[in-house]
Amino acid sequence: MILPILSVAPSPERGRGVFTTEDIATGTIVEISPVLVLDPEERAKVEQTILFDYIFEWGDDLKSACVALGYLSVYNHSYAANCIYEMDFEHELMQIRTVKPIKAGEELFINYNADPDDTKPIWFEAS
Structure with missing residues (x-):
């Protein structure tokens, strides 16, 4: 399930x-997707492939x-994310839920660290 109000579009510098x-x-749950x-x-x-930047750690x-x-896999990263991702290991699903109000035209972001308050540099910034 992906809300029909979502779309993939060019993101400045991303x-x-x-x-x-x-x-x-x-x-609001805006997406529930199988994995x-x-x-x-x-x-x-x-x-070892380009998919490295698009996979999520999985399992306990x-x-x-x-x-x-x-x-x-298209949601971009922000330390001030307006969404979180949640994992359902039993049903092999992930969902995206908003944690802030989002205005029409805005981009939806997740924190790739999984914890919305985690500001540890992510793998492509750590170099």
Whole structure:
């Protein structure tokens, strides 16, 4: 499920991103998408490809990974994210929920650290 008010469009200095055409209230689930789970060996292989920047750590031990379907891999990172992602390991789903009100035309962001308050540099900034 992806709300029909979402679209993928060019994001300044970020390639593509997810935007809304209507205002969205705090606490709104805007997307629920299935994932393809990769075991640790598959994850190691994928980490050697361009997909490395688009997979999510998966499982209670974070040794596996997943490829999220839908728009999930297109949301850009921000330490001041207006959305969070939530994982459902049992049903192999991820969802995006707003944590701030978002105005029509704005981009939706997640914090790639998973915790909206975590400001630790992410992998492509850590160099």
